[in-house]
Amino acid sequence: MTGKLNIFFTGATGYIGGSVLSHLLTHKDAAAFHVTALVRSTEKAEKLKTLGVDTIIGSYTDKDLTFLKEAASKADIVFTAVDADALPPAQAILDGLKLKYEASGTPSILIHTSGTSLLLNLNDAQGLHSEHIHYSDLETEKLDALPLTSLHRNVDIPIMEADKAGYVKAYIIAPSVVFGNPKGPLVDRGIQSVHSILTRFLVKAAIARKQGGYVGTGVNKWVAIDVEENADLYLILFDAVRANADKVPRGYYFTENLEFSFIEEAAAISEALVELGVGNSREPSPFTVEEGEKYFGPFLLPVIGANCYAKGDRGRALGWKPQLGKEAYLEYVKSQVKVYLHEE
Structure with missing residues (x-):
């Protein structure tokens, strides 16, 4: 060149x-x-x-x-x-x-x-289990x-x-x-958007219901x-x-560099809502069918009820070394509750 x-x-x-x-x-x-x-x-x-x-x-x-x-x-x-x-x-x-x-x-x-x-x-877990193929x-x-x-x-x-x-x-x-x-x-x-899309959906739904929520039993996991x-x-x-x-x-x-369950994320959101004087309970609860349709629609709801296990071995072989884990993720989720409450 x-x-x-x-x-x-x-x-x-x-x-x-x-x-x-x-x-x-x-x-x-x-x-x-x-x-x-x-x-x-x-x-x-x-x-x-x-x-x-x-x-x-x-x-x-x-x-x-x-x-x-x-x-x-x-x-x-x-x-x-x-x-x-x-x-x-x-x-x-x-x-x-x-x-x-x-x-x-x-x-x-x-x-x-x-x-x-x-x-x-998308039609497998529905929030009810954490079993899925690892890739x-x-x-x-x-x-x-x-x-x-x-x-x-x-x-x-x-x-x-x-x-x-x-x-x-x-x-x-x-x-x-x-x-x-x-x-x-x-x-x-x-110039740049500064908010995670999935977190925004989950936090805004929780603010509306004053409690963190999950699909099924929330035990499904993502990275x-x-x-x-x-x-x-x-x-x-x-x-x-x-x-x-x-x-x-x-x-x-x-x-990827961490694994979390959606009930863990929902619990962090519930805790943040209570700390900010908005939440009804520190314990999250499952979304009802009506809430799922209202807040997420037919496409996103199965996504947040599914499992996703991926391993980034190729990047690490090139020298990529991510450091931030689940604690950082849940702290970020909690911080976004305050951000979206302020917007509303």
């Missing part, structure tokens, strides 16, 4: 993507990067420009996605961190990367954001056998097929539940990762593929 490394970035203002971009902008080699980011608003575009980031105004939901194809066709590396289930924009990016390959003969790098929810059996990101045959109907696989599979076709080198980072308070230049300028430690893996992977992409295994990279 000559001149600056051309990087195209989607999801720059999101909770996950914003932290990754902040790490990229503060990288020791940042002066050698030319970053172009997709944003939806002129206001955030102007703020990003103060950080030296070029912008394209647009959205994954636009009818005409030619701008994604064109941006990808100029990129040496693409980071995606938007809708992991949206195939048309993902395909537009792949089409652009194919054009780049046909013109240069060199495959570009794609670091795509998926999610460990691809491992879920390591080293178990490629086991992961390849996941059905197309699994969450995110409608996008992940075409990306992997593009990798097999040879016109892109694809790395799919699949975060678990992401938590914590992001930091960096995008937060400082009010989680701090938002900044999640971003660390993106940059470790980024550095590794820049150094020698052929030596870095392609495919899935899971991010």
